[in-house]
Amino acid sequence: MDYESPVSGTRVHIPANTLVDAGGMPVQGEVELVFREYRGIADYIASGIPMHYADERGSFFFNSGGMFEVRINQHGEALQMAPG
Numbered sequence: 001m002d003y004e005s006p007v008s009g010t011r012v013h014i015p016a017n018t019l020v021d022a023g024g025m026p027v028q029g030e031v032e033l034v035f036r037e038y039r040g041i042a043d044y045i046a047s048g049i050p051m052h053y054a055d056e057r058g059s060f061f062f063n064s065g066g067m068f069e070v071r072i073n074q075h076g077e078a079l080q081m082a083p084g
Contacts, residue, residue: 001014001033002014007037008037008039010037012070014033014072017082018081018082019031019080019081020080020081020082021074022078022080027074029074030074031073031074031079032072032073033070033071034070034071034073035070036069037067038064038068038069039066049067050062051064
């Protein structure tokens with residue numbers, strides 16, 4: 001599977017025979033790619049992704065140069081990459 005965003009030019013390549021279902025079984029047939037990019041403050045705000053975190057040192061804002069989400073589904077079931 002190859003996808004190139006017409007907006008940003010970002011490319012996603014998923015080689016054949018690398019997707020498995022929740023039970024670890026190889027997937028065949030058509031799948032649905034869900035791809036979203038987050039490239040700026042407006043994207044982060046609209047996404048609802050928390051942009052702050054805290055640890056034992058204190059509270060901090062997450063500084064990002066951009067993020068993306070890639071999900072692949074088949075018949076409404078989330079797929080994953082096979083081990084290795």
